[in-house]
Amino acid sequence: xxxxxxxxxxxxxxxxxxxxxxxxxxxxxxxxxxxxxxxxxxxxxxxxxxxxxxxxxxxxxxxxxxxxxxxxxxxxxxxxxxxxxxxxxxxxxxxxxxxxxxxxxxxxxxxxxxxxxxxxxxxxxxxxxxxxxxxxxxxxxxxxxxxxxxxxxxxxxxxx
Amino acid sequence: xxxxxxxxxxxxxxxxxxxxxxxxxxxxxxxxxxxxxxxxxxxxxxxxxxxxxxxxxxxxxxxxxxxxxxxxxxxxxxxxxxxxxxxxxxxxxxxxxxxxxxxxxxxxxxxxxxxxxxxxxxxxxxxxxxxxxxxxxxxxxxxxxxxxxxxxxxxxxxxxxxxxxxxxxxxxxxx
Numbered sequence: 001x002x003x004x005x006x007x008x009x010x011x012x013x014x015x016x017x018x019x020x021x022x023x024x025x026x027x028x029x030x031x032x033x034x035x036x037x038x039x040x041x042x043x044x045x046x047x048x049x050x051x052x053x054x055x056x057x058x059x060x061x062x063x064x065x066x067x068x069x070x071x072x073x074x075x076x077x078x079x080x081x082x083x084x085x086x087x088x089x090x091x092x093x094x095x096x097x098x099x100x101x102x103x104x105x106x107x108x109x110x111x112x113x114x115x116x117x118x119x120x121x122x123x124x125x126x127x128x129x130x131x132x133x134x135x136x137x138x139x140x141x142x143x144x145x146x147x148x149x150x151x152x153x154x155x156x157x158x159x160x
Numbered sequence: 161x162x163x164x165x166x167x168x169x170x171x172x173x174x175x176x177x178x179x180x181x182x183x184x185x186x187x188x189x190x191x192x193x194x195x196x197x198x199x200x201x202x203x204x205x206x207x208x209x210x211x212x213x214x215x216x217x218x219x220x221x222x223x224x225x226x227x228x229x230x231x232x233x234x235x236x237x238x239x240x241x242x243x244x245x246x247x248x249x250x251x252x253x254x255x256x257x258x259x260x261x262x263x264x265x266x267x268x269x270x271x272x273x274x275x276x277x278x279x280x281x282x283x284x285x286x287x288x289x290x291x292x293x294x295x296x297x298x299x300x301x302x303x304x305x306x307x308x309x310x311x312x313x314x315x316x317x318x319x320x321x322x323x324x325x326x327x328x329x330x331x332x333x334x335x
Binding site for chain 1 (some may be wrong): 197291
Protein backbone atom coordinates (compact mmCIF):
# COMPACT_ATOMS: atom_id res chain seq x y z
CA UNK A 1 0.00 0.00 0.00
CA UNK A 2 2.72 2.42 1.06
CA UNK A 3 4.67 1.18 -1.89
CA UNK A 4 2.02 2.10 -4.44
CA UNK A 5 1.59 5.50 -2.85
CA UNK A 6 5.27 6.14 -3.19
CA UNK A 7 5.21 5.04 -6.80
CA UNK A 8 2.33 7.39 -7.46
CA UNK A 9 4.24 10.27 -5.90
CA UNK A 10 7.31 9.54 -7.99
CA UNK A 11 5.23 9.41 -11.16
CA UNK A 12 3.55 12.65 -10.19
CA UNK A 13 6.92 14.31 -9.75
CA UNK A 14 8.05 13.04 -13.13
CA UNK A 15 5.06 14.52 -14.95
CA UNK A 16 6.67 17.90 -15.73
CA UNK A 17 9.52 16.03 -17.38
CA UNK A 18 7.15 14.37 -19.80
CA UNK A 19 5.93 17.80 -20.78
CA UNK A 20 9.48 19.10 -21.19
CA UNK A 21 10.34 16.17 -23.42
CA UNK A 22 7.34 17.01 -25.56
CA UNK A 23 8.51 20.59 -25.96
CA UNK A 24 12.10 19.68 -26.67
CA UNK A 25 10.91 17.64 -29.60
CA UNK A 26 9.89 20.83 -31.39
CA UNK A 27 13.48 22.06 -31.50
CA UNK A 28 14.89 20.12 -34.37
CA UNK A 29 18.26 19.78 -36.04
CA UNK A 30 18.81 23.42 -37.00
CA UNK A 31 19.01 25.79 -33.99
CA UNK A 32 19.51 28.93 -36.12
CA UNK A 33 16.37 28.22 -38.13
CA UNK A 34 14.49 27.34 -34.95
CA UNK A 35 15.41 30.68 -33.45
CA UNK A 36 14.06 32.52 -36.52
CA UNK A 37 10.87 30.47 -36.29
CA UNK A 38 10.41 31.38 -32.63
CA UNK A 39 11.29 35.07 -33.19
CA UNK A 40 8.74 35.34 -35.96
CA UNK A 41 6.15 33.31 -34.05
CA UNK A 42 6.35 35.83 -31.23
CA UNK A 43 4.78 38.38 -33.61
CA UNK A 44 1.83 36.20 -34.56
CA UNK A 45 -1.35 35.84 -32.54
CA UNK A 46 -2.83 32.44 -31.83
CA UNK A 47 -6.45 32.78 -32.94
CA UNK A 48 -7.62 29.96 -30.68
CA UNK A 49 -6.14 31.43 -27.49
CA UNK A 50 -6.18 35.06 -28.47
CA UNK A 51 -3.97 36.61 -25.81
CA UNK A 52 -1.09 34.30 -26.63
CA UNK A 53 1.35 34.33 -29.51
CA UNK A 54 1.80 31.14 -31.46
CA UNK A 55 5.29 30.96 -29.94
CA UNK A 56 3.77 30.66 -26.46
CA UNK A 57 0.87 28.43 -27.37
CA UNK A 58 0.72 24.69 -27.68
CA UNK A 59 -2.73 24.71 -29.25
CA UNK A 60 -2.90 22.53 -32.32
CA UNK A 61 -3.42 25.42 -34.70
CA UNK A 62 -0.42 27.24 -33.19
CA UNK A 63 1.77 24.19 -33.74
CA UNK A 64 0.53 23.93 -37.34
CA UNK A 65 1.22 27.61 -37.95
CA UNK A 66 4.72 27.28 -36.49
CA UNK A 67 5.32 24.38 -38.89
CA UNK A 68 4.16 26.58 -41.76
CA UNK A 69 6.50 29.36 -40.65
CA UNK A 70 9.39 26.86 -40.45
CA UNK A 71 8.56 25.43 -43.86
CA UNK A 72 8.40 28.85 -45.49
CA UNK A 73 11.65 30.01 -43.89
CA UNK A 74 13.28 26.86 -45.14
CA UNK A 75 12.03 27.65 -48.63
CA UNK A 76 13.87 30.95 -48.34
CA UNK A 77 10.93 33.31 -47.78
CA UNK A 78 11.68 36.46 -45.83
CA UNK A 79 10.11 37.31 -42.46
CA UNK A 80 8.06 40.08 -44.06
CA UNK A 81 6.73 37.76 -46.77
CA UNK A 82 5.54 35.30 -44.15
CA UNK A 83 3.85 38.03 -42.09
CA UNK A 84 2.13 39.25 -45.27
CA UNK A 85 0.96 35.71 -46.02
CA UNK A 86 -0.56 35.35 -42.55
CA UNK A 87 -2.25 38.76 -42.71
CA UNK A 88 -3.74 37.83 -46.08
CA UNK A 89 -5.29 34.68 -44.58
CA UNK A 90 -6.19 35.68 -41.05
CA UNK A 91 -6.39 39.48 -41.20
CA UNK A 92 -4.38 42.10 -39.36
CA UNK A 93 -5.61 40.73 -36.05
CA UNK A 94 -3.07 37.95 -36.45
CA UNK A 95 -0.28 40.46 -35.81
CA UNK A 96 0.32 40.51 -32.08
CA UNK A 97 1.12 44.22 -31.94
CA UNK A 98 -1.30 46.26 -34.07
CA UNK A 99 0.04 48.30 -36.97
CA UNK A 100 0.41 52.03 -36.42
CA UNK A 101 -2.06 53.64 -38.84
CA UNK A 102 -4.90 56.13 -38.76
CA UNK A 103 -7.47 53.67 -37.36
CA UNK A 104 -5.17 52.58 -34.54
CA UNK A 105 -3.85 55.99 -33.51
CA UNK A 106 -6.31 56.17 -30.63
CA UNK A 107 -5.20 52.73 -29.47
CA UNK A 108 -1.52 53.60 -29.56
CA UNK A 109 -1.61 57.20 -28.37
CA UNK A 110 -4.82 57.20 -26.29
CA UNK A 111 -2.96 56.65 -23.00
CA UNK A 112 -0.62 59.54 -23.80
CA UNK A 113 -3.62 61.69 -24.65
CA UNK A 114 -5.25 60.83 -21.31
CA UNK A 115 -2.02 61.74 -19.50
CA UNK A 116 -1.81 65.11 -21.25
CA UNK A 117 -5.48 65.89 -20.53
CA UNK A 118 -5.06 64.81 -16.90
CA UNK A 119 -2.00 67.00 -16.44
CA UNK A 120 -3.86 69.93 -18.01
CA UNK A 121 -6.84 69.51 -15.65
CA UNK A 122 -4.52 69.22 -12.65
CA UNK A 123 -2.65 72.37 -13.70
CA UNK A 124 -5.85 74.41 -14.09
CA UNK A 125 -7.22 73.26 -10.73
CA UNK A 126 -3.98 74.04 -8.91
CA UNK A 127 -3.80 77.48 -10.45
CA UNK A 128 -7.39 78.26 -9.50
CA UNK A 129 -6.74 77.16 -5.95
CA UNK A 130 -3.67 79.32 -5.64
CA UNK A 131 -5.59 82.30 -6.97
CA UNK A 132 -8.33 81.70 -4.40
CA UNK A 133 -5.78 81.59 -1.60
CA UNK A 134 -4.26 84.85 -2.68
CA UNK A 135 -7.63 86.57 -2.92
CA UNK A 136 -8.83 85.42 0.52
CA UNK A 137 -9.69 88.64 2.41
CA UNK A 138 -7.15 89.67 5.03
CA UNK A 139 -8.32 89.95 8.66
CA UNK A 140 -8.93 93.36 10.20
CA UNK A 141 -7.63 94.38 13.63
CA UNK A 142 -10.70 93.13 15.59
CA UNK A 143 -10.62 89.75 13.90
CA UNK A 144 -6.91 89.45 14.59
CA UNK A 145 -7.49 90.05 18.31
CA UNK A 146 -10.33 87.50 18.42
CA UNK A 147 -8.27 84.91 16.58
CA UNK A 148 -5.38 85.46 18.98
CA UNK A 149 -7.61 84.98 22.02
CA UNK A 150 -9.16 81.85 20.48
CA UNK A 151 -5.73 80.41 19.88
CA UNK A 152 -4.56 81.13 23.42
CA UNK A 153 -7.67 79.30 24.67
CA UNK A 154 -9.18 82.07 26.84
CA UNK A 155 -12.38 82.59 24.91
CA UNK A 156 -13.04 78.83 24.30
CA UNK A 157 -13.42 78.08 28.02
CA UNK A 158 -16.48 80.21 28.43
CA UNK A 159 -18.44 78.07 25.97
CA UNK A 160 -17.51 74.59 27.07
CA UNK B 161 -23.95 70.50 -9.32
CA UNK B 162 -21.59 70.87 -12.27
CA UNK B 163 -18.95 69.24 -10.12
CA UNK B 164 -20.78 65.90 -10.30
CA UNK B 165 -22.21 66.20 -13.79
CA UNK B 166 -18.86 65.82 -15.53
CA UNK B 167 -17.67 62.62 -13.80
CA UNK B 168 -21.19 61.18 -14.11
CA UNK B 169 -21.17 61.90 -17.84
CA UNK B 170 -17.75 60.28 -18.22
CA UNK B 171 -18.97 57.28 -16.23
CA UNK B 172 -22.05 56.84 -18.44
CA UNK B 173 -19.94 57.02 -21.60
CA UNK B 174 -17.63 54.37 -20.14
CA UNK B 175 -20.56 52.12 -19.26
CA UNK B 176 -21.95 52.43 -22.79
CA UNK B 177 -18.60 51.43 -24.30
CA UNK B 178 -18.21 48.47 -21.96
CA UNK B 179 -21.80 47.44 -22.66
CA UNK B 180 -21.18 47.41 -26.40
CA UNK B 181 -17.97 45.48 -25.72
CA UNK B 182 -19.97 42.77 -23.98
CA UNK B 183 -22.12 42.18 -27.05
CA UNK B 184 -19.13 41.72 -29.37
CA UNK B 185 -17.73 38.27 -29.98
CA UNK B 186 -13.92 38.38 -30.04
CA UNK B 187 -13.83 34.84 -31.45
CA UNK B 188 -15.31 36.04 -34.72
CA UNK B 189 -12.38 37.46 -36.59
CA UNK B 190 -13.60 38.83 -39.91
CA UNK B 191 -11.90 37.04 -42.77
CA UNK B 192 -9.76 39.14 -45.11
CA UNK B 193 -10.53 36.59 -47.85
CA UNK B 194 -14.08 37.85 -48.35
CA UNK B 195 -14.54 38.95 -51.98
CA UNK B 196 -11.14 37.51 -52.86
CA UNK B 197 -10.45 34.55 -55.10
CA UNK B 198 -10.69 31.33 -53.11
CA UNK B 199 -7.19 29.96 -52.41
CA UNK B 200 -6.54 27.11 -54.78
CA UNK B 201 -5.74 23.55 -53.75
CA UNK B 202 -5.68 20.04 -55.12
CA UNK B 203 -6.50 17.41 -52.55
CA UNK B 204 -7.40 13.73 -52.65
CA UNK B 205 -11.06 12.96 -52.17
CA UNK B 206 -12.17 11.43 -48.90
CA UNK B 207 -14.03 8.54 -50.48
CA UNK B 208 -11.50 7.83 -53.20
CA UNK B 209 -7.86 8.74 -52.58
CA UNK B 210 -7.03 8.20 -56.25
CA UNK B 211 -9.24 11.12 -57.33
CA UNK B 212 -8.61 14.75 -56.53
CA UNK B 213 -10.73 17.83 -56.09
CA UNK B 214 -10.00 21.55 -56.27
CA UNK B 215 -11.94 24.82 -56.45
CA UNK B 216 -11.24 25.06 -60.22
CA UNK B 217 -13.52 22.07 -60.80
CA UNK B 218 -16.43 24.06 -59.42
CA UNK B 219 -16.09 27.25 -61.47
CA UNK B 220 -19.42 28.44 -62.76
CA UNK B 221 -21.55 27.40 -59.84
CA UNK B 222 -22.34 28.72 -56.42
CA UNK B 223 -21.15 26.25 -53.79
CA UNK B 224 -20.44 25.86 -50.10
CA UNK B 225 -17.24 24.62 -48.55
CA UNK B 226 -17.88 23.22 -45.10
CA UNK B 227 -14.77 22.54 -43.02
CA UNK B 228 -15.45 19.59 -40.74
CA UNK B 229 -13.84 16.80 -38.79
CA UNK B 230 -15.01 13.72 -36.96
CA UNK B 231 -13.24 14.83 -33.74
CA UNK B 232 -15.06 18.16 -33.71
CA UNK B 233 -18.06 18.10 -31.40
CA UNK B 234 -19.64 21.24 -32.80
CA UNK B 235 -19.47 19.73 -36.29
CA UNK B 236 -21.54 16.79 -35.10
CA UNK B 237 -24.15 19.17 -33.75
CA UNK B 238 -24.19 21.00 -37.06
CA UNK B 239 -24.28 17.82 -39.12
CA UNK B 240 -28.06 17.16 -39.21
CA UNK B 241 -28.64 20.73 -40.43
CA UNK B 242 -26.23 20.15 -43.30
CA UNK B 243 -27.91 16.86 -44.18
CA UNK B 244 -31.25 18.69 -44.29
CA UNK B 245 -29.78 21.52 -46.37
CA UNK B 246 -28.22 19.01 -48.75
CA UNK B 247 -31.59 17.33 -49.19
CA UNK B 248 -33.16 20.63 -50.25
CA UNK B 249 -30.75 20.76 -53.24
CA UNK B 250 -30.53 24.56 -53.07
CA UNK B 251 -26.77 24.60 -53.24
CA UNK B 252 -24.09 21.91 -53.55
CA UNK B 253 -22.16 21.41 -50.34
CA UNK B 254 -18.55 20.31 -50.54
CA UNK B 255 -16.68 19.18 -47.46
CA UNK B 256 -13.14 19.82 -46.36
CA UNK B 257 -12.30 16.99 -44.01
CA UNK B 258 -9.80 18.80 -41.80
CA UNK B 259 -6.97 17.03 -39.93
CA UNK B 260 -9.01 13.90 -39.62
CA UNK B 261 -8.40 10.21 -39.82
CA UNK B 262 -9.81 8.97 -43.12
CA UNK B 263 -11.64 6.01 -41.57
CA UNK B 264 -13.12 8.10 -38.76
CA UNK B 265 -14.38 10.66 -41.26
CA UNK B 266 -15.93 8.01 -43.48
CA UNK B 267 -17.52 6.30 -40.48
CA UNK B 268 -19.19 9.54 -39.41
CA UNK B 269 -20.67 10.04 -42.87
CA UNK B 270 -21.90 6.44 -42.95
CA UNK B 271 -23.58 6.72 -39.58
CA UNK B 272 -25.01 10.23 -39.67
CA UNK B 273 -25.62 10.77 -43.36
CA UNK B 274 -23.48 12.41 -46.01
CA UNK B 275 -24.58 15.94 -46.95
CA UNK B 276 -21.57 16.48 -49.21
CA UNK B 277 -21.34 16.10 -52.94
CA UNK B 278 -17.68 15.36 -52.27
CA UNK B 279 -15.26 15.81 -49.43
CA UNK B 280 -11.64 16.82 -49.88
CA UNK B 281 -9.22 15.17 -47.48
CA UNK B 282 -6.86 17.64 -45.79
CA UNK B 283 -4.78 15.40 -43.56
CA UNK B 284 -2.16 17.98 -42.57
CA UNK B 285 -4.48 20.95 -42.37
CA UNK B 286 -2.38 23.01 -44.79
CA UNK B 287 -5.31 23.88 -47.01
CA UNK B 288 -7.16 24.89 -43.86
CA UNK B 289 -4.41 27.37 -43.02
CA UNK B 290 -4.42 28.63 -46.60
CA UNK B 291 -8.13 29.38 -46.23
CA UNK B 292 -7.64 31.07 -42.86
CA UNK B 293 -9.43 28.34 -40.94
CA UNK B 294 -8.82 28.62 -37.20
CA UNK B 295 -11.68 26.67 -35.72
CA UNK B 296 -13.95 24.01 -37.13
CA UNK B 297 -16.65 24.10 -38.29
CA UNK B 298 -16.42 26.94 -40.75
CA UNK B 299 -18.50 27.35 -43.87
CA UNK B 300 -17.50 29.38 -46.92
CA UNK B 301 -19.86 30.55 -49.66
CA UNK B 302 -18.12 30.69 -53.05
CA UNK B 303 -19.71 32.33 -56.07
CA UNK B 304 -19.70 31.45 -59.77
CA UNK B 305 -16.48 33.32 -60.50
CA UNK B 306 -14.65 31.59 -57.64
CA UNK B 307 -14.74 34.47 -55.14
CA UNK B 308 -15.37 33.79 -51.45
CA UNK B 309 -18.48 35.79 -50.61
CA UNK B 310 -19.12 34.85 -47.00
CA UNK B 311 -17.63 32.87 -44.15
CA UNK B 312 -19.63 31.40 -41.29
CA UNK B 313 -17.43 30.80 -38.25
CA UNK B 314 -18.70 28.10 -35.93
CA UNK B 315 -21.76 25.94 -36.37
CA UNK B 316 -24.57 26.97 -38.69
CA UNK B 317 -27.96 27.37 -37.03
CA UNK B 318 -31.45 27.09 -38.58
CA UNK B 319 -31.72 30.90 -38.26
CA UNK B 320 -28.41 31.51 -40.02
CA UNK B 321 -29.37 29.16 -42.82
CA UNK B 322 -32.83 30.67 -43.28
CA UNK B 323 -31.97 34.33 -42.86
CA UNK B 324 -28.48 34.57 -44.24
CA UNK B 325 -27.24 31.57 -46.17
CA UNK B 326 -30.22 30.77 -48.40
CA UNK B 327 -30.93 34.43 -49.35
CA UNK B 328 -27.24 34.89 -50.18
CA UNK B 329 -27.14 31.75 -52.33
CA UNK B 330 -30.30 32.85 -54.17
CA UNK B 331 -28.85 36.29 -54.75
CA UNK B 332 -25.58 34.86 -56.08
CA UNK B 333 -27.41 32.43 -58.34
CA UNK B 334 -29.62 35.17 -59.69
CA UNK B 335 -26.74 37.44 -60.56
